[in-house]
Amino acid sequence: MAFDIDAELDQDQTKKQDWRLLRRLLPYLRKHLPLIALTLFFMLIMNISGVLHPYFVKTGIDRHVMRHDLPGLLHTAFLLGFILLVSFIFQVLFNYTVQYLGQKLLYDIRIDLFKHMIYLSNDYFDRTPVGKTLTHITNDVEAIREFISEGVVSVFGELLKVVFILAAMVLINWKLALIAFTIIPLFVVITVFFRRTIRTGYRGTRKATAQINTTLQESITGIREIIQFNYKERSKDLFKEANTFYLDSYLKVVDAYALYFPAVEVISNLIMVAILLFAHYSLGVALHVGEIFAFFTYIHMFFRPLRQLAEQFNTFQSAMAASERIFNLLDEKITIPNPPNPKPVPQNFQGKIVFKNVNFGYKPDTPVLRDVSFEIQPGEKVALVGYTGSGKTTIIKLLNRFYDIQSGSIAIDDVPIREYDMFELRSRISTVPQDPFLFTGTVEENITMHDPRITREQVIEASETVNAHRFIDKLPARYDENVLEEGKRLSVGQKQLVSFARGLVRKPSIFILDEATSSIDSETEKLIDSALLKLLEGRTAIIIAHRLSTIRKADRILVFNKGRLVEEGTHQELLKKEGIYTRLYQTQAFSLE
């Protein structure tokens, strides 16, 4: 595996981007203006009392101790105690509000992101790995929160401190201050150099982390294959590779920090020596010992916030990278938009479906369906037949409006589906897919999909119809049994049955079965079939199947080949035509079960 690190981005460009990203975070902040105002107020009081505190100590010493004023000392001590208490209270309040603000923002951004993501059109999910979207919604949002509730605030505070200290130094002795300031360029150079190393370092670590997570995730979900194919040793090697890369990238960062901190310390000592020498050679006795002493304290104080800022740089870096990824996701366009003034969908469709000269390709230049036209009458049961890749499943996806067609029209009950409310449209159509996805949760939750309108009785009724009740009833907690992620507690056939019940319980106007029973044995299927016949009475149904028995039950068969509708009719009619259907039949393209 190769871990190539992205080419260095142009520094200026990144900086500009940082600002743009910060601006986009503003709306989230604006929403909580009162809270922010409160936070700032707390911070102000906290800082004022913080600044007053050393002042009181000084007055305590200068005015009272020096003058042997015991009652005065007592008085100042009480005042100091009061100030400390105020400082404490506001610190608590401030910390609490800041964290609360952080959590609120986290909540807003995360929900926004989730909402946007879940309404994105299918093409996004077709091309984006699950893990990628997942990290945006979890880790990336967390990185921003960390930055806001820990980073921004402390950066603000530290900068304030630097300004105060600089001012204090100039006020005490501007000549010495000038000498001390000569150090700033040196410090800036070191910090810039450090920043660059850290930036590349962290870019590497982010890549390494993603690599490790993917490897880990795949090893856990693919454990069965790893065991059965004796893949353990090579998996270990692959993991080790990722892990080593991770270690190396982090060690680079560690080295940079390890160099940086002592460097700052050394520089601050050097400047103190310089100040002393200057004092010795040019100022002589003119200088108060106390002033130098104060300078030493200030220089130390001066470097601490700067160092803190450098530490914060890390959070800033990852927060910027994270928000960039988040906004990229938020900018992701919904390619299949709901119409602005949707036509109301009747409570029950008649179920008349018309495809007229439909052309479609997932990529416009590689057509999957070519000029497909057909009509399905209300209540008709139609089977779609054809080799793998002939476009059957695509037709179903189009009917649900998961994709928009490039030309032609699709209408249900004589209204183009583009004009219906997309969600209502889908809720009137139930599609039972070949590879159902079950969620962590109970059997019942998987059937209702948490729809509160569906009762337990309806769930049981649907399960009985599809013959799932029999096995569900044997589970220890029956309908409350947790099937675990992807329903791994159930067999594939059982999952198909649950998915079948899921489709049925909604009592749809149009029912679509996409190889819904491929892993179900034929006897169970028979039982489902007979129950279904009653259920589908008066409903339009589209069935994709390989089984002849299923296909033959349809009123009409549509035969597809290479994206075109080539034949249609009943089983007997089609056999007489001696076309593709006959060929499919003869080469046993259908399973005979």
Added chain:
Amino acid sequence: MLLQNYSFTRVPFYFQRMLDEIGKQNQRTVILHNILMVMIFTAIMGVSMFMMRKLIIGVSRKIEYELRERIYHKLLSLDYIFYQENQTGDLMSRCTNDLDHVRTLLGPGVMYIPNSITRIALFLPILLHLSPSLVLWVGICLILLVIVILSLFPVLRPMFRQIQEAMGFMNNRVWQVISGISSIKQYTAEKIETHRFEDLNKQYIKKQMRVVRLEETMRPLFFLLLSISELVILWVGGSQVIQGKMTLGQLLQFNVMISLLTFPMLALGWIMSLIQQGISAMNRINYILDKPVEDESAKKTLPESVPVLTVRNLTFSYPRREDKALQNINLTIKPGQTIGITGPVGCGKSTLLNVMTGLMKPGRGQVFVDDTDICDARLEDFYKKIGVVSQVPFLFSRSISDNITLGPKELDEETIRQAADNAGLEKDIESFPEGLRQLIGERGIMLSGGQKQRVAIARALGKCSPILIMDDPLSSVDSKTEEHILNSLKIHRCYSTLILVSHRISVLKITDVIYVMDKGTVVEEGNHTDLIRQNGLYARLARLQQLESENGNGTETGNEMENGNENGIRY
């Protein structure tokens, strides 16, 4: 570290001396000497600081590396059943977030503990020398501080765990929603899922804020107590100066030293919280590391030959389940045989395969590879002998050829291509721009259902093991492809024994022995003709299909089936 802290105390000392010398307008040489000393100690300090950071943080990263390797190796050695019982998201967060917490404890945590302690140890004698009674007062403040910390931490610990769990829970939910997005869109559950996610987030924030309330009160409390010690110094020390027990200079020195101690004290507090998080994280990691694993090396190695698989009175229940998934199953599978297994949904076919392939452990004396109980056999040896195509194969986010050539050694390109051809993948591979090198995305997202299954078949064929097991592998493949695959299986027969699980009678027909399962037991066995003659469940199935293919009215046969059911066959 000692060196660093020593330098830390020496540098101010020499500065002090220099200052004094300047004040006295003394000899240049003396000053130069002092400057030299400052330089030397600065250099020592710088180097030791660098070394310390590099060493300790570096070592913590290396320990993290080792620990991660250990966890991963452990994960790979755990039973399949472990994965059935644990959520992926939860395991992931143990391996990532929790490991991170442990690392933070080992790195910065370890770095600051001795650092703080040595500094306190170096300072304490000097402080005592200056004023024992002040030390007593300040000491009381600091001890109070420690008591506060120690009493709060046990409260925090379960909270941290809760947060970590809530986080894992949320990750899992998002992962599910994205993976199952097509179901969600199909059933327009977007709104409901958003509400559920909002609820989950609110709970998470509630938990977070509970910790925040405690932690954010604690930190200022730290400062408060430290500042109070300063107040005490001012008050008590000030009184002492006024009473003449102490000089002003001594008081100042005392104050400066206490303020130098502030950071180490705070660091200690921070470390306390790291320890908290670290310990609860380590416990969660230990959940994985402490799982018992059987010692594979002590097990029997298996000979190279094609084994006879024997199942004797096999009865099997899933952990924590009362009912029996398999009951009293007997079968013998000899080299060269082709075996079919069929039966209705949930009858235990896949469970039987899982047990027979060692994924789930049966009791002793029930499953044998030749004469070796599968519980005693070295599984690695056993897996050399079997190639499995599972019902829902897992594909890795690598290239097609990487996916075909799982296993201890990489296969050469020729073998991979051959396996792909035999699995009917030839044309698909041609259609990919990168051919065999085509990356197929997470879980093979770029492939269709049928293509995925065929990659899995190619994977098993490429392994060329004596026993080939296929669990309903052709469900997503149309019959033309199915025939191609079954044909090439016959032609390029590199396996000796073939076990096929299927619902399709056309597939079962080619087998030597068919085991018909129902409700966890084998109800019929024999070859196609035998079973037809037995006139039981299988015969009925076959007749049903015969009728269908010959004249055709599906509804009628369906009715006949229903009649059959009334006669006592229940499904």
